[in-house]
Amino acid sequence: MKSVRLLPLLVPIALVAASCGQKAGVAGSESVDVPVAPAPETTAPAGTDAPGVTSAPGADTTAPPDTEAPAAGPFVPGDGDTDGVSDDEIVIGIHAPVTGASPIPQTSFDIGKDIYWQFLVESAPEQLFGRNVRVVFRDDTFNPQQAVQVCREMVEDEGAFMLVGGGGADQITACAQYASENGIPYLSAGVNEEGLADLESYFATTLTYSAQAPLLMAQLQERGITEFGLVVFDTPSFDEFVAAVGSAAEEAGLTIGYETRISKTAAEPEQLSVVQALKESGMEAVVLNTSPVVFIGLANQGLNQSYTPIWMGPGVTSGLNAVTNFGCPAVETGVFLSPTPNLDVIDSLDPDFKTAYAQFAPADAPADDIGLQLWSLNKAIGLMLEATGEDLGRAAFMNTLVTSEGFDNGIYAPVEFTVDDHFGGTGAHVLDADCTADPKQFKTVEQFVGAG
Amino acid sequence: MNDQQRRGLVIGLAIAIVLIAVLWLMDQEQSIVIGIVSGSAYGLVALGLVLIYKSSGVFNFAQGEFGGVAICTLYLLHSSGVPYGLSVLGALLAGMLFGFLTERIVIRPLFEAPRVIVLVATAGVALLAIALQQWLFDNQGRPIARAFPQRDRITIFGVQVSDQRLWLIGTLAVLAVVLGLFFTRTNLGLAIIGASQEPTATELVGISVRRLSTFTWVLAALLGALAAVIAVPETGQFTPGVMTAGYLIPAFTAAVLGGMTSLPGAFVGGLLVGIIYAVASSAEIFQDIPGTPSTLVVFLVLLGVLIVRPQGLLGKPA
Numbered sequence: 001m002k003s004v005r006l007l008p009l010l011v012p013i014a015l016v017a018a019s020c021g022q023k024a025g026v027a028g029s030e031s032v033d034v035p036v037a038p039a040p041e042t043t044a045p046a047g048t049d050a051p052g053v054t055s056a057p058g059a060d061t062t063a064p065p066d067t068e069a070p071a072a073g074p075f076v077p078g079d080g081d082t083d084g085v086s087d088d089e090i091v092i093g094i095h096a097p098v099t100g101a102s103p104i105p106q107t108s109f110d111i112g113k114d115i116y117w118q119f120l121v122e123s124a125p126e127q128l129f130g131r132n133v134r135v136v137f138r139d140d141t142f143n144p145q146q147a148v149q150v151c152r153e154m155v156e157d158e159g160a161f162m163l164v165g166g167g168g169a170d171q172i173t174a175c176a177q178y179a180s181e182n183g184i185p186y187l188s189a190g191v192n193e194e195g196l197a198d199l200e201s202y203f204a205t206t207l208t209y210s211a212q213a214p215l216l217m218a219q220l221q222e223r224g225i226t227e228f229g230l231v232v233f234d235t236p237s238f239d240e241f242v243a244a245v246g247s248a249a250e251e252a253g254l255t256i257g258y259e260t261r262i263s264k265t266a267a268e269p270e271q272l273s274v275v276q277a278l279k280e281s282g283m284e285a286v287v288l289n290t291s292p293v294v295f296i297g298l299a300n301q302g303l304n305q306s307y308t309p310i311w312m313g314p315g316v317t318s319g320l321n322a323v324t325n326f327g328c329p330a331v332e333t334g335v336f337l338s339p340t341p342n343l344d345v346i347d348s349l350d351p352d353f354k355t356a357y358a359q360f361a362p363a364d365a366p367a368d369d370i371g372l373q374l375w376s377l378n379k380a381i382g383l384m385l386e387a388t389g390e391d392l393g394r395a396a397f398m399n400t401l402v403t404s405e406g407f408d409n410g411i412y413a414p415v416e417f418t419v420d421d422h423f424g425g426t427g428a429h430v431l432d433a434d435c436t437a438d439p440k441q442f443k444t445v446e447q448f449v450g451a452g
Numbered sequence: 453m454n455d456q457q458r459r460g461l462v463i464g465l466a467i468a469i470v471l472i473a474v475l476w477l478m479d480q481e482q483s484i485v486i487g488i489v490s491g492s493a494y495g496l497v498a499l500g501l502v503l504i505y506k507s508s509g510v511f512n513f514a515q516g517e518f519g520g521v522a523i524c525t526l527y528l529l530h531s532s533g534v535p536y537g538l539s540v541l542g543a544l545l546a547g548m549l550f551g552f553l554t555e556r557i558v559i560r561p562l563f564e565a566p567r568v569i570v571l572v573a574t575a576g577v578a579l580l581a582i583a584l585q586q587w588l589f590d591n592q593g594r595p596i597a598r599a600f601p602q603r604d605r606i607t608i609f610g611v612q613v614s615d616q617r618l619w620l621i622g623t624l625a626v627l628a629v630v631l632g633l634f635f636t637r638t639n640l641g642l643a644i645i646g647a648s649q650e651p652t653a654t655e656l657v658g659i660s661v662r663r664l665s666t667f668t669w670v671l672a673a674l675l676g677a678l679a680a681v682i683a684v685p686e687t688g689q690f691t692p693g694v695m696t697a698g699y700l701i702p703a704f705t706a707a708v709l710g711g712m713t714s715l716p717g718a719f720v721g722g723l724l725v726g727i728i729y730a731v732a733s734s735a736e737i738f739q740d741i742p743g744t745p746s747t748l749v750v751f752l753v754l755l756g757v758l759i760v761r762p763q764g765l766l767g768k769p770a
Contacts, residue, residue, distance in 0.1 A: 269729035300688035
């Protein structure tokens with residue numbers, strides 16, 4: 001009889017338990033450093049030129065990459081240094097959430113991940129010394145534990161030379177920790193710094209959330225906002241973003257009038273309560289760092305309460321056109337930073353993008369912003385591989401990153417790493433939701449802010 | 453209404469009065485409104501859960517996806533130019549058809565199987581439905597139009613209540629009463645209860661238990677579909693699996709809280725869960741709890757109720 005009585009209680013608890021564990025893969029994973037030599041006093045070996053800023057064709061700054069010998073640096077080759085590299089192929093593993101709470105459109109992702117490499121093989125095969133790049137993709141389901149699992153698969157089963165995180169802070173952190181334990185280069189767009197700053201093989205190619213805080217404050221000031229609300233996911237990874245916004249606001253003379261954390265799976269009552277509190281606090285702008293799904297939920301609840309503040313946040317996912325596609329008209333007042341501009345200005349920055357899409361994508365798959373994100377990331381990686389030279393290995397690659405002056409793909413603000421700082425983003429673009437456009441999309445309102 | 457139910461009702465009312473008083477003192481009166489407007493959807497899904505549980509003793513994990521199928525159908529029909537009213541009708545029929553197929557293909561072959569096997573089977577149906585939606589929509593969200601455009605029909609404690617919300621609350625209240633009467637006053641309703649408690653005896657008096665099962669599952673599917681087509685458009689958009697991810701767990705909680713055998717209990721449970729979620733999300737005292745305080749508080753309340761009253765607020769003892 002007791003078990004019968006307990007069953008109704010156990011079922012929902014089991015359901016919740018099954019849906020939890022989102023952060024379990026992040027914490028508790030001990031980092032084992034990759035082989036690292038003492039930092040060199042000079043950044044270039046004797047007799048060789050220091051690698052300069054490596055630029056994409058068409059970009060302003062150019063310095064020929066050192067193709068004679070791998071750059072010296074703190075990394076020393078370990079076991080499996082050249083895994084995933086052969087005379088004719090480099091294997092790159094990408095993980096991203098195409099299912100789960102914050103999905104990225106899978107079709108766009110599947111098409112976009114290869115376009116740049118196809119274009120490069122045809123237009124400039126010498127850039128990668130005659131090698132092709134084979135991209136392996138795995139869905140991490142927006143789950144850190146799954147992210148570690150798929151990263152291991154890509155390395156051990158597919159022989160990936162390096163790993164790339166396509167989105168999701170907790171998933172990126174979890175997989176980057178695995179990569180660092182195994183000496184595998186790991187690149188992603190900037191997310192959090194906590195949990196990543198000490199990882200030797202992790203590199204952020206765009207501004208982290210915290211680094212975007214001052215830019216967000218500047219955007220608020222440009223719009224005449226003096227007081228704003230702050231809504232951030234309750235994952236520990238975002239604590240530093242909350243702190244950074246607090247500091248940046250104080251420095252800019254702005255006030256946080258209402259602040260709250262919201263759960264990753266915020267139910268309707270929670271969303272409505274947050275919106276009501278924001279409305280009652282009189283916030284004309286809200287800085288938020290959540291998934292697109294929760295952002296759209298908040299914006300819709302706001303619209304239902306006749307409350308339409310400026311919704312502002314760091315890049316990348318909330319600024320995707322998928323958000324305007326199904327979030328309009330509620331997201332009309334959304335303004336988001338992004339490492340790339342949107343399609344409206346890409347021709348002036350990189351005319352190859354749409355050309356390549358027309359050439360290599362299926363006829364019914366026009367160029368989109370997911371494709372642009374992937375194109376930009378791959379283009380930056382292409383420059384890094386080129387700068388490393390023909391003798392490609394994991395240590396040589398990472399040495400090149402930390403000793404080069406920077407990489408300018410013409411779309412991102414220049415990416416600059418040092419031995420001590422693997423957060424390479426230097427600027428961002430500003431995107432503004434346009435629900436009147438057909439199709440509904442974000443438009444680029446400012447380029448390269450913060451990049452000097 | 454027997455003594456047990458009367459006691460449950462008194463306890464429920466007492467909790468409601470205490471809750472309202474506490475919320476008032478905490479300056480949380482808005483949470484009552486937020487809880488009622490959002491908890492109504494949980495109540496409607498919970499009605500379907502209770503219906504299946506009353507008739508067959510099964511926790512139906514596919515209940516949310518009866519609504520999932522309906523909301524996808526509503527989107528597909530309306531975006532193809534079908535008038536909204538006809539689209540809603542089509543969506544309800546699609547939900548009912550899905551319930552019918554679930555009963556005929558999954559439930560009926562497992563009629564003699566242990567209930568836990570049927571429970572797992574319903575979870576399988578839900579996962580299959582979600583996977584199909586993900587495939588159909590590339591796992592992306594879609595905008596969904598509402599039936600009634602007015603968003604501020606009335607304003608209570610500063611919370612605007614839309615026509616769509618009023619439709620939802622009204623539907624829930626009417627269904628809870630109508631279904632309650634159906635199961636106590638009609639031959640068919642009594643036959644369903646009889647079939648769940650004494651299937652052999654029910655067959656012996658000439659009632660087809662299997663046919664009753666089909667009827668019950670289709671009715672439960674209709675409730676799930678109703679919940680989806682009324683509640684989801686209020687949020688402006690839907691994603692594949694939204695009914696399971698967003699509504700099923702609170703609805704299960706509501707059903708258990710109200711009493712798994714009580715249809716009015718599902719109604720009360722839904723509203724209570726909505727209110728507790730709202731309070732836990734906004735009240736100052738919960739803000740320092742790490743993680744998701746709303747879920748934690750809801751389950752603490754559930755635990756407390758079940759310790760004091762294992763059959764739920766309005767349910768009958770097993």
